[in-house]
Amino acid sequence: xxxxxxxxxxxxxxxxxxxxxxxxxxxxxxxxxxxxxxxxxxxxxxxxxxxxxxxxxxxxxxxxxxxxxxxxxxxxxxxxxxxxxxxxxxxxxxxxxxxxxxxxxxxxxxxxxxxxxxxxxxxxxxxxxxxxxxxxxxxxxxxxxxxxxxxxxxxxxxxxxxxxxxxxxxxxxxxxxxxxxxxxxxxxxxxxxxxxxxxxxxxxxxxxxxxxxxxxxxxxxxxxxxxxxxxxxxxxxxxxxxxxxxxxxxxxxxxxxxxxxxxxxxxxxxxxxxxxxxxxxxxxxxxxxxxxxxxxxxxxxxxxxxxxxxxxxxxxxxxxxxxxxxxxxxxxxxxxxxxxxxxxxxxxxxxxxxxxxx
Amino acid sequence: xxxxxxxxxxxxxxxxxxxxxxxxxxxxxxxxxxxxxxxxxxxxxxxxxxxxxxxxxxxxxxxxxxxxxxxxxxxxxxxxxxxxxxxxxxxxxxxxxxxxxxxxxxxxxxxxxxxxxxxxxxxxxxxxxxxxxxxxxxxxxxxxxxxxxxxxxxxxxxxxxxxxxxxxxxxxxxxxxxxxxxxxxxxxxxxxxxxxxxxxxxxxxxxxxxxxxxxxxxxxxxxxxxxxxxxxxxxxxxxxxxxxxxxxxxxxx
Numbered sequence: 311x312x313x314x315x316x317x318x319x320x321x322x323x324x325x326x327x328x329x330x331x332x333x334x335x336x337x338x339x340x341x342x343x344x345x346x347x348x349x350x351x352x353x354x355x356x357x358x359x360x361x362x363x364x365x366x367x368x369x370x371x372x373x374x375x376x377x378x379x380x381x382x383x384x385x386x387x388x389x390x391x392x393x394x395x396x397x398x399x400x401x402x403x404x405x406x407x408x409x410x411x412x413x414x415x416x417x418x419x420x421x422x423x424x425x426x427x428x429x430x431x432x433x434x435x436x437x438x439x440x441x442x443x444x445x446x447x448x449x450x451x452x453x454x455x456x457x458x459x460x461x462x463x464x465x466x467x468x469x470x471x472x473x474x475x476x477x478x479x480x481x482x483x484x485x486x487x488x489x490x491x492x493x494x495x496x497x498x499x500x501x502x503x504x505x506x507x508x509x510x511x512x513x514x515x516x517x518x519x520x521x522x523x524x525x526x527x528x529x530x531x532x533x534x535x536x537x538x539x540x541x542x543x544x545x546x547x548x549x550x551x552x553x554x555x556x557x558x559x560x561x562x563x564x565x566x567x568x569x570x571x572x573x574x575x576x577x578x579x580x581x582x583x584x585x586x587x588x589x590x591x592x593x594x595x596x597x598x599x600x601x602x603x604x605x606x607x608x609x610x611x612x613x614x615x616x617x618x619x620x621x622x623x624x625x626x627x628x629x630x631x632x633x634x635x636x637x638x639x640x641x642x643x644x645x646x647x648x649x650x651x652x653x654x655x656x657x658x659x660x661x662x663x664x665x666x667x668x
Numbered sequence: 669x670x671x672x673x674x675x676x677x678x679x680x681x682x683x684x685x686x687x688x689x690x691x692x693x694x695x696x697x698x699x700x701x702x703x704x705x706x707x708x709x710x711x712x713x714x715x716x717x718x719x720x721x722x723x724x725x726x727x728x729x730x731x732x733x734x735x736x737x738x739x740x741x742x743x744x745x746x747x748x749x750x751x752x753x754x755x756x757x758x759x760x761x762x763x764x765x766x767x768x769x770x771x772x773x774x775x776x777x778x779x780x781x782x783x784x785x786x787x788x789x790x791x792x793x794x795x796x797x798x799x800x801x802x803x804x805x806x807x808x809x810x811x812x813x814x815x816x817x818x819x820x821x822x823x824x825x826x827x828x829x830x831x832x833x834x835x836x837x838x839x840x841x842x843x844x845x846x847x848x849x850x851x852x853x854x855x856x857x858x859x860x861x862x863x864x865x866x867x868x869x870x871x872x873x874x875x876x877x878x879x880x881x882x883x884x885x886x887x888x889x890x891x892x893x894x895x896x897x898x899x900x901x902x903x904x905x906x907x908x909x910x911x912x913x914x915x916x917x918x919x920x921x
Contacts, residue, residue, distance in 0.1 A: 318703065342701075343702070346701045346702050346703065347702075349701075350702075350703055373677050375732075376677055376732040379732035380731040380732055383731035383883060383884075384731060386884060387881075387882050387884065
């Protein structure tokens with residue numbers, strides 16, 4: 311049927327992520343479908359960066375030029391709006407003495423790292439010491455961020471179990487800030503030390519910090535392979551690949567990564583990060599690090615299961631990909647909560663989907 | 669715009685929702701460049717959805733241009749931009765000018781290219797509402813009109829086919845010379861056309877722009893350069909012929 315021809319082409323996007331030069335060999339139509347996929351996967355900034363280095367079909371028709379101009383403008387707008395929110399946060403915290411660290415997307419933008427280019431950030435994630443949560447809430451409230459309406463279950467979910475407080479939404483700009491006091495939930499089996507993250511955080515502007523390079527990679531890995539939903543997470547693996555390539559140029563990075571993975575108890579997610587980044591994108595990792603990371607691997611049967619699940623959720627993963635995605639989704643909850651709590655929470659969430667939203 | 673089997677600026681499709689729901693209530697989904705950014709709506713308004721989708725795309729996803737809510741016509745290579753909110757008589761004026769020898773660019777969008785400051789045509793059917801249907805119908809017995817419909821705000825509307833010359837020359841851009849902010853005031857006499865401060869014209873265009881916020885500094889410099897190069901006026905009229913005469917003398921060579 312015709313309409314499937316018009317669908318975003320995730321296969322070609324995945325191909326381009328492995329081999330960016332392949333973009334030049336696409337027809338204008340194939341190229342624009344790959345660009346639609348990049349937009350959908352929040353990789354438009356990466357895609358535009360490729361165009362800027364000349365990776366675009368030759369003899370592009372005028373309509374493709376207009377689509378590219380639109381993509382370039384959107385990517386610039388995404389990044390500009392993140393920078394504006396960061397600026398507003400700096401103003402909110404200025405002189406307060408609260409140590410706050412920008413995490414993930416907004417952190418990459420603030421640090422000028424490649425994954426921050428043209429980045430679309432839905433929620434700004436920040437990390438503050440747990441003792442400073444009340445003050446942080448007050449400072450953000452004073453700057454216009456408010457809690458939405460929450461039922462008692464939601465409040466309990468966040469306050470007792472999670473590593474973040476309920477999202478705060480700006481009353482005028484509708485921007486969302488997620489305030490964390492740890493990088494994994496309270497109920498999670500892994501409990502990386504937030505104090506260690508603060509100690510090593512690096513400046514990225516006035517009274518503004520981002521995680522140290524090794525911690526940035528480990529947080530990405532923990533988020534992807536321990537806490538989050540792996541399905542549709544191609545963006546997160548691209549982040550890891552780009553961070554590893556950039557930080558890996560410094561020799562001191564690799565010993566740091568190994569030491570910090572052990573110190574934070576995040577060796578298993580680190581193992582998966584190195585394994586899948588190498589497998590998907592051929593991320594260069596020194597042999598010695600590969601050897602060391604083998605000790606972080608899960609037992610062979612579990613590793614094979616994980617390989618099978620993760621490979622099925624990548625673009626073009628086949629008909630089993632939905633089942634695999636749900637299995638990984640349940641797994642992420644299994645890891646973040648005790649078993650009975652998982653069962654109750656997921657039951658509640660799936661029931662809620664059938665309730666009319668107000 | 670282009671046919672579905674030949675890719676173009678946008679690929680828009682309307683597809684029916686699957687699942688059990690369709691048995692008692694058919695729903696239509698908008699698919700724009702392969703994504704479904706909106707919730708499905710009842711299938712019987714699929715036609716209006718299609719027009720709305722085209723407008724959404726041009727307003728929000730045609731960022732190669734600054735898009736302004738305006739009618740645009742052209743004569744002797746010089747474009748006239750008529751910018752106003754809905755209900756100010758923009759489409760009626762535009763249809764009347766198109767029937768009086770001006771080339772129709774659009775009754776809805778002024779698409780300004782930031783690098784050349786020219787306006788790109790988008791000749792689509794002109795949408796006429798309520799009394800305008802009869803006003804324009806009397807002037808153009810030969811023009812082709814759609815069947816009358818009722819829009820979502822319960823207004824009668826028809827679409828007028830754009831002149832074939834406008835469609836044939838859809839790729840020919842033009843430089844704007846005049847920017848007019850029209851306002852229809854029932855019973856108003858006489859018709860007045862008065863110069864407008866350029867700073868005010870700038871603010872009004874920004875206010876009527878769909879994508880100004882997307883474009884960053886290029887949006888500002890484009891609109892600023894546009895008003896700097898154009899003559900800017902406010903037109904208040906109660907009679908269509910008077911308004912046409914006023915525009916005619918204003919734009920006389």
